[in-house]
Every structure is written in C-alpha cells, then in structure tokens.
Amino acid sequence: MTELRGALIGCGFFAVNQMHAWQDVAGAGIVAICDRDPERLKVVGDQFGISRRYSDAAEMFADGGFDFVDIATTVSSHRALVELAARHKVPAICQKPFAKTLDDAKAMVAACKSAGVPLMIHENFRWQTPIQAVRKALDAGVIGTPFWGRLSFRSGYDVFSGQPYLAEGERFIIEDLGIHTLDIARFLLGDVKAMTARTMRVNPAIKGEDVATMLLDHESGVTSVVDVSYATKQSVEPFPETLVEIDGSEGSIRLLQGYRLEVTGRDGTQTSDVAPTLLPWASRPWHNIQESVFAIQQHWAEQLQTGGETSTSGEDNLKTFALVEAAYESAASGSTIDVKAMLA
Ligand code: NAD
Ligand code: 89V
Secondary structure: OOOEEEEEEOOOOOHHHHHHHHHHOOOEEEEEEEOOOHHHHHHHHHHHOOOEEEOOHHHHHHHOOOOEEEEOOOHHHHHHHHHHHHHOOOOEEEEOOOOOOHHHHHHHHHHHHHHOOOEEEEOOHHHOHHHHHHHHHHHHOOOOOEEEEEEEEEOOOOOOOOOHHHHOOOOOHHHHHHHHHHHHHHHHHOOEEEEEEEEEOOOOOOOOOOEEEEEEEEOOOOEEEEEEEOOOOOOOOOOOOOEEEEEEOOOEEEEEOOOEEEEEEOOEEEEEEOOOOOOOOOOOOOHHHHHHHHHHHHHHHHHHHHOOOOOOEHHHHHHHHHHHHHHHHHHHHOOOEEHHHHHO
C-alpha cells in the first residue's frame, strides 16, 4: 500500500487528537499543516514534527504535494475550505457540523461530486467501540425486529473550558453534540422521515440551548427518542457516553453507563464489557471519542486507497445534518417537520 499524504487545516483543540490518530493510521500520514493562528501552527507543528506550515489554506493548495485534506476548523470556514479542495481536485475530510446551513452542505456535496473527489464528514461517534457493539448485536438478529429506541446523552461536564466558542453561539447542544446522537440514531435505526423537538436553556451563562428532546419517526416504522443535555448533574458523570435502549419483537438491547452491554433474546440475557481501548496518547474520559477518531481516519485511508464509499460520506451526512435543521425548526415552530421534504 502506498502511503497517502495528507494536509490538515485547523490546529486547534480537537485537531491534536486527529494528528495523534494520523500517526497511528496505516497507509496515511500528515505532511503539511495550516492555521491562521501562528501560535497554534507552532504548537502542533513542533509537537508532531511537521515542517511544512501555512497560515493560508489557498497557498497550501497552490503548493500541493498531498493526496487529501483534513479540515479541522470550526463550522464557519467549512464551505469555503471544502470548495477550495474541490477546485484543486483534492479529496476532503470535513469536521462536523457539516456547514452553517443545509443549503451550504448541499452545495459542498455538489462541488465535490462535480470535481470527482470524495468528501467524508468526520462524524466519529458511530465509530465508537460501544456503538459498533450495538450495531453488531442488532445485526445478529437476537432481538428480532426493532420497534422502539432511545439514544441518550445527559451530562454536566464542562465542555466550555476546552471549547469556549460553544458558550457563544445562538445554537449549542443540537448542533454540536446532538448531531452525533442523531447520527447514531440513523446508524442504528435507519433514516428518518419526520422530527418533533423541544429545547431549553438551563445554564444562564451560555447563549444557546443546552437541553433537547427529539422524537424521530424512522422510515422503517421505528419510533425513537434522542435526548441530550449538558445541564444534568448525576452521582457518576457519564461524559462522553451515549446510552442506548432498543426494544425489538424478540428482545432488547441496553447500552448502560460504564460501557456495559446487555442483549436480551429468547435464550436469556448476555452481558458484556464494551469499553473502548485507552490508546497510548489518549486520556480518560475522552478515550472513547479518541479511539473513534483513529477508527474513522483508518476507514478513510482504506476507502481512499480502494475507491470505496465512506460510511459518513457527504451524501450520507446530509441526512444527519437535515435532522439538526429539522430539530431547530420544530422547536421554533412547535410543529412536526417533514425531513424527506428538506432533502428533496
Ligand atoms: P478550535 O477553535 O480550538 O480550533 C479551530 C482552529 O482552526 C483554530 O486554531 C483556528 O485558528 C483555525 N482556523 C479557523 N478557520 C481557519 C481557516 N480558514 N484557515 C486556517 N485555520 C483556521 O476548535 P475545535 O474545538 O478544535 O473544533 C474544531 C472542529 O472540530 C469543530 O467543527 C468542532 O465541532 C469539531 N469537534 C469535533 C469533535 C468530535 O468528536 N468529532 C470534538 C470536538 C470538536
Ligand atoms: O464532539 C464534539 O463535538 C464535542 C463534544 C463531545 C465535547 O461535545 O464538542
């Protein structure tokens, strides 16, 4: 396998995880980095021994010499950077949230399609070991046909110290965190046709909503509840675990706090430990997310080498991003939103 050469744009808080993961990925590595903040460029360049450093993405693309770009900036720059990559015919990974609006996200997919380059959204939560274990349990068929689900992320963790911009936006939990939980709902229970949502802001120190409860009508007929909160204080803080409950015609699945999986079928209940691996560069409690960063980036390298479609391609992630837009629309209007119409 030839080694794919990548360039990374955005050397901030989360990019450090991506850089660590690229060092572990077989078949790909980072050869150039870009950040408009000289301090971040130096910190990440020195830490990972990258000498090709740019403050301007356009200059980096003009110089070339890489096979893909990994865009790890915050959302406002995503569309311009993905379109820049498409103009240079460079395959692109783009961090979530996909874009500022669904129209922007559709334009980004169209730009990459007409340039003939793959686009993957760095939607890593479905790559977490416990979530993959739930997917495997569903595929094994032990619980029969699913008819109901709950995907829950309730926490009191201080995300604002690492990511201060999260306190400042008009939108918060659905756009930043719920987007992952909604993607897990699609990954486990299939695409969604309608969305009803209610939101709340409990923490007076932030601008956006920090609690959301969403009711999803899946195309398969399954009903699910996606509930997320950063205002929930509990005896044992579960951050960043997503808890899952799925009921089926023959049994049920429960992904419980502490990474415990219970699968109940006709022959009784099997309990297993589905804790993520603590990678050498990772730290608790982030190790679940950090391991999934490695997994999605390994997946990208393999799909780029073989020409396969990624699990969270731009096309696929439009359907997750539409749920985010639909949730805000539903919370604002009080009505149920036709998600299929948004994607038409
Ligand atoms: P951050 O603000 O710490 O870092 C962003 C960096 O990008 C900054 O250093 C900034 O100077 C740089 N930047 C912005 N626009 C640029 C441009 N046009 N050209 C060059 N550099 C530019 O943000 P963060 O917390 O690292 O978040 C980055 C992205 O990662 C966000 O979209 C966030 O939602 C996402 N994120 C994902 C996960 C996950 O698990 N998937 C976790 C945390 C953050
Ligand atoms: O995944 C994210 O985007 C992060 C966090 C898990 C902290 O919400 O912002």
